[in-house]
Amino acid sequence: MRSVSVFGATGSVGESTFDLLMRQGGPAVYRCVALTGGQKVERLAEMARALQAEVAVTADEACLPALRAALAGSGVEAQAGHAAIAEAADRPADWVMSAIVGAAGLVPGMRALRHGRTLALANKESLVTAGPLLMRTAVAHGARILPVDSEHSAIFQALVGEDMAAVERIILTASGGALRDWPLERLAAATVKEALAHPNWAMGPRITIDSASMFNKALEVIETREYFGIAPDQIEVIIHPESLIHSLVGFRDGAVMAHLGAADMRHPIGYALNWPERMPLPVARLDLAALGQLTFRAPDPARYPALRLAFEVMATGGLAGAVFNAAKEVALDHFIAGSLGFAQMAGLVEASLARLSSDICLGKAVGGLEDVLEADHLTRIRAREIAAAMQVR
Secondary structure (H helix, E strand, C coil), X not given: CEEEEEECCCCHHHHHHHHHHHHCCHHHCEEEEEEEECCXXXXXXXXXXXXXXXXXXXXXXXXXXXXXXXXXXXXXXXXXXXXXXXXXXXXXXXXXXXXXXXXXXXHHHHHHHHCCCEEEECCHHHHHHHHHHHHHHHHHCCCEEEECCHHHHHHHHHCCCCCHHHEEEEEEEECCCCCCCCCHXXXXXXXXXXXXXXXXXXXXXXXXXXHHHCHHHHHHHHHHHHHHCCCHHHEEEEECCCCCEEEEEEECCCCEEEEECCCCCHHHHHHHHHCCCCCCCCCCCCCHHHXXXXXXXXXXXXXXXXXXXXXXXXXXXXXXXXXXXXXXXXXXXXXXXXXXXXXXXXXXXXXXXXXXXXXXXXXXXXCCHHHHHHHHHHHHHHHHHHHHHCCCC
């Protein structure tokens, strides 16, 4: 029986993973080792009972009594805290879904790799903050990383049987988010509710806002370089409002392979869960005749400054990715809290990169996980200081 763990089980990717595990037989087919979540303890307990998990962990220690109560009599162990999440990653599991949002997903993902697991990686921040370290760890311990972001799963699938030396470019598609057709002068006044109104995807609130600002795509640009080892000048981004082409790979003979599919995260999750086989998945089949057309346009640099910052981060290398991501998370926190305007988020990230370049050597090679965590911690302190000095406008 195949053993699985899901980190970030109560988020949108975790919910889709749970759906597929249950559809494919649940506890009759899979031995569930660990499920982790945040404050949605009732839902976490419901999932743990359904999959007969060995342990359920909430990141919020204050939620432990509620989790224990919800799991009473189930035989599922209840734990809480980030240390408990990291320890859950040490438990033997054949396949581990890394779907915790943000830098918090880095430590459990690294722990799983050190045990030689197959890591289904939906936590893009891991590659952004510590890409070379993550990939080295996988190689050193005989582990495997399978991409779960729809874009990187699409690239991975398009490259099956291909030689990376023949790849000329990789094109990431972006929906453009909820505000893609707004006049530029209106962006500064965009509210959280407006940024959350994604036209195509049903995702968690943080990734949905990141889609509107294009910070999500900026992270994916860096992730593409780290995962596939391609040069930054071979990576392109194109706005594709329909969100049906998830990525394209261009080859040196001029051919371009595009991966198409419905806007449903169960496809990339299912591909990683069943890899190297393809199994039937409960996703809509495309009707191209009914669709009629696919449209594209170049991203406006003035609308999406996050993309420029991503390429600057790649040029710097080293710890710049960790600083970029931490500052982005702080900027998003302040926007959600109402203390920073939508259009100010990129400014905070850019100011943080400039500030941290004087505090640490951004381009220095990442020696270990401690370097990344230290840079992340310091960046959050500096970014909050910068945010406090900025006024919403």
